[in-house]
Amino acid sequence: MAELRQNMVTKEWVIIADERAKRPDDYIESHQQAITETQTLYDPDCPFCPKNEELDLEIECFPAKGAWQTRAVHNRYPALSKDGNLSRTFKGVHRKISGVGHHEVVVENPRHNTTLALMSPEEIKLLLETFYHRGWSIRKDSRIEQIIYFKNHGERAGASLKHPHSQIIGLPVVPNNIRNRIDVTRRYFDDTGDCAYCTMMQDELKSQERLVAVNDHFVAFVLYAAPSPFHMWILPRNHSVSFLYSQSEELDDLAKMLRDVLRRLYIGLRDPAYNLIIRTAPVKEISNDYTHWYVTVVPRLSRTAGFELGSGIFINPAIPKESAAFLRRVKV
């Protein structure tokens, strides 16, 4: 029989649907070649390829001197404007905030035809350092309350350009979604004295059923209440509210972990589309016992339809422990 399972930090239920269950290898993409293998090293029409850089949009490059390896630029079509005053307007039933904020793109690598799963740990670490550097910079803007770091890989995950890139959005408000988790985990802390994320991680380390990979500073597992197939969380083992407090050796380990996990998807499922998100505390909430930053990796292997929109409950036809076992077996 199917099961409804609750995520302890979001309180969201999911349906793990065994009547509709698919085996993990049913999710292997049918395209013959990985997305990136169909591309060329350099695309003359790509605005992110070396020699085609849109210099008016440039923020900074890493390394600062010589040929760039990563490059932060303004989004040409930003969702929010970096200039302008922050204003909140209440008028009758309408509540609005002026659309100020930051919307940056991080070009992850000069090569057009690569992706995180194919990069070296050093290249991925440089990307994480770029996030770190840009995050600290955006954080200086007192209008900003929340920073979202994310990557869309593949068309089904919302990527419109193929050149490997990520995005950073600085928001003038803490999203309701993030506020809700803070409320839930704060109550959990008040009740138990524990961080809910630390508790969940310890449980995963103990049971090992849903573990995908472990190193000194990070643990990757498929969620017990995974809303979609292969939905993973990568948690820092030391309690910390923000990605921006990471030490250099933690970024080393996160780079290795991301490479490992994304290679398991790339090789095991043949380069599926995915979203990757760094979920971290609101910028002005610099310390507490119950917010724990982490990375989530969401392969886009199923669709949301009316039921999910109407209930917020996702139907997942993949059994989390089977998905994890499949990924553990992939030879990276």
Next chain:
Amino acid sequence: MAELRQNMVTKEWVIIADERAKRPDDYIESHQQAITETQTLYDPDCPFCPKNEELDLEIECFPAKGAWQTRAVHNRYPALSKDGNLSRTFKGVHRKISGVGHHEVVVENPRHNTTLALMSPEEIKLLLETFYHRGWSIRKDSRIEQIIYFKNHGERAGASLKHPHSQIIGLPVVPNNIRNRIDVTRRYFDDTGDCAYCTMMQDELKSQERLVAVNDHFVAFVLYAAPSPFHMWILPRNHSVSFLYSQSEELDDLAKMLRDVLRRLYIGLRDPAYNLIIRTAPVKEISNDYTHWYVTVVPRLSRTAGFELGSGIFINPAIPKESAAFLRRVKV
């Protein structure tokens, strides 16, 4: 400049992104023929076409005698099982509920190549009566806390079969998503003495900017804080917590309203994929001043990507009042 707008009943923010703004007619589908026009009246391989009925799955037909016009059947691959005991298990950090519930499909019409936008008001009313009838039946099951009525039209909206059909899922728990709205609107009522939905509807009727259609019992408008292009709500003008308390003349007017709104999408945007959901109160909460049932219509014209997954904030490149004006101009 872009704006962040807050939905007053969900507290969710959306970004109405004018830098990326598209004109309403940019959303017209590029397919040459409407989805339904490419199909035949009868498909020998369709399990929902007359003569191919899977009789073992049948629940009931309407009308009860003679040729059926609508037909309720069990889903062959149900997300939840109708048999079995409701049990809740807490074990360490894991919280689960046995997957019991109802998962029914409503075949909306004997014709394979039709869709709500092409049906008569009488045919749509019979569908609504089928929902009503099945809802009252599912409600008798004391294990059920919440019923979700929904329709996926088109592949991008998650429809896997082309024959026009809807689904009904009876859940053994009130989803967190629905509970959150109840909490928000209850606080609004406590503060103001008003139903937030009634207040929102009165505001839309007064401003008329985002109105799409109005009749005696229903109002359809594009949301002020629409998370995606052409995202509409259809509210009953009389405060009522549940679809299941609708009177026959209200169902008449809802059928006409659905036909009107869906024809505007069908003709104006050339048969886009959409989800339609009836959002109604938990079955055991039969009366209050702050829950107001309604229908939501969500054309699937944009993708959710990493930012939406990470923040819960949707970026909508369509200006709601422009979307509404476009739909009002469509000749139905």
